[in-house]
Amino acid sequence: MVKTAIRADEVFAILQQVHDPEIPVLSVVDLGIVREVRDDAVAITPTYSGCPATLVIEQAIRQALDAAGLQKMRIETVLFPPWTTDWITAEGHRKLEAYGIAPPQPSGAVLCPRCGSAQARLVSEFGSTPCKALYRCGACGEPFDRFKCH
Amino acid sequence: MDSVFDHAIRLGDDALILGQRLSEWCGHAPMLEVDLALANIALDLTGQATLFLALAAEEEGRGRDADALAFRRDVLDFRNCLIVEQPNGDFAQTIARQFLFSNWQELLLAEIAEAPAPALAAIAAKAVKEVRYHVRYASEWVVRLGDGTQESRGRMSDGLDWMWRFVEELFDAVDGAASLRPAWEARIAATLRAAGLERPRPMRPILGGRKGHHSEHLGHLLCEMQFLQRTYPGATW
Numbered sequence: 001m002v003k004t005a006i007r008a009d010e011v012f013a014i015l016q017q018v019h020d021p022e023i024p025v026l027s028v029v030d031l032g033i034v035r036e037v038r039d040d041a042v043a044i045t046p047t048y049s050g051c052p053a054t055l056v057i058e059q060a061i062r063q064a065l066d067a068a069g070l071q072k073m074r075i076e077t078v079l080f081p082p083w084t085t086d087w088i089t090a091e092g093h094r095k096l097e098a099y100g101i102a103p104p105q106p107s108g109a110v111l112c113p114r115c116g117s118a119q120a121r122l123v124s125e126f127g128s129t130p131c132k133a134l135y136r137c138g139a140c141g142e143p144f145d146r147f148k149c150h
Numbered sequence: 151m152d153s154v155f156d157h158a159i160r161l162g163d164d165a166l167i168l169g170q171r172l173s174e175w176c177g178h179a180p181m182l183e184v185d186l187a188l189a190n191i192a193l194d195l196t197g198q199a200t201l202f203l204a205l206a207a208e209e210e211g212r213g214r215d216a217d218a219l220a221f222r223r224d225v226l227d228f229r230n231c232l233i234v235e236q237p238n239g240d241f242a243q244t245i246a247r248q249f250l251f252s253n254w255q256e257l258l259l260a261e262i263a264e265a266p267a268p269a270l271a272a273i274a275a276k277a278v279k280e281v282r283y284h285v286r287y288a289s290e291w292v293v294r295l296g297d298g299t300q301e302s303r304g305r306m307s308d309g310l311d312w313m314w315r316f317v318e319e320l321f322d323a324v325d326g327a328a329s330l331r332p333a334w335e336a337r338i339a340a341t342l343r344a345a346g347l348e349r350p351r352p353m354r355p356i357l358g359g360r361k362g363h364h365s366e367h368l369g370h371l372l373c374e375m376q377f378l379q380r381t382y383p384g385a386t387w
């Protein structure tokens with residue numbers, strides 16, 4: 001069935017079910033990359049220029065839209081303004097923390113997602129994916145990823 | 151007056167070739183964190199290259215795409231600056247190249263992000279955020295190596311000496327970004343001071359990358375990078 005009219009909030013609900021392949025706990029909505037939903041198109045903004053997940057995410061969004069009968073809805077990539085971690089939703093922050101990744105704090109604070117200690121030490125600004133830096137907790141000793149402020 | 155195509159192809163080729171060079175370190179870096187960092191920087195650059203070359207292809211309007219420009223173009227048609235195609239050498243030489251280039255690239259992208267060409271500006275605004283990490287990473291290593299042991303200091307100094315001859319091209323009056331030089335010199339001087347290193351002495355500059363006059367190294371790099379698409383044109387996976 002091909003739907004002809006759908007509300008933006010219904011599209012957001014569909015996209016809430018599409019997850020980032022590298023951080024599957026986050027949906028593309030949580031990540032803040034869905035910038036606009038119009039009658040005929042969804043606009044997305046990639047996180048990093050070289051993020052290998054970008055293509056996979058676009059395909060996943062396509063599949064989800066098709067499955068909802070929205071074959072005619074286009075996916076547009078919008079580069080400007082560039083994505084920023086400020087666009088990660090409050091829900092996204094909660095999910096990241098529960099998943100063991102320290103969310104980006106504009107204050108610069110880094111709390112260990114395991115024990116909550118603030119005694120974290122930067123190991124490398126480049127972690128397992130372009131969006132994460134590697135830290136080690138000074139209290140519990142565990143290494144952890146932190147979403148970079150970007 | 152250079153067209154958007156000219157700008158996009160230069161920016162794209164710089165990023166593509168340096169991304170390819172850095173990826174040669176993957177699995178060979180002196181330690182795991184360095185391996186991850188260099189691979190991440192390479193990935194950022196390859197992503198930027200994809201965006202700039204896609205724009206160049208669109209501007210060109212001859213039915214080529216970013217992949218065609220990257221993998222099916224001959225060496226004489228590449229417009230990257232010479233510093234990015236230089237071999238990695240040891241880790242210090244790689245860091246020297248990154249330090250000199252990333253500082254320049256950040257200043258250039260910041261300027262383009264404010265310029266009136268919207269398609270270029272959008273890519274630059276995104277890329278400049280990534281390049282700030284590259285600058286910080288390379289600068290920290292320049293200080294660590296320069297201010298380290300006699301061995302690390304000597305290597306860092308040699309690396310800078312080797313790469314310095316390619317600096318002039320970045321600011322060349324014809325194809326360079328001459329106006330960025332004072333800001334670039336100030337950044338370089340501040341980091342070298344922190345590292346306790348001397349600014350390399352002036353040497354005869356080597357120019358020509360922007361006109362397609364490359365060192366022999368680029369041909370070898372392209373042989374490896376383009377092998378698959380040359381052997382099986384249009385192959386996908």
Ligand SMILES: [Zn+2]
Binds near residue numbers: 112115117137140
């Ligand atoms: Zn802890």
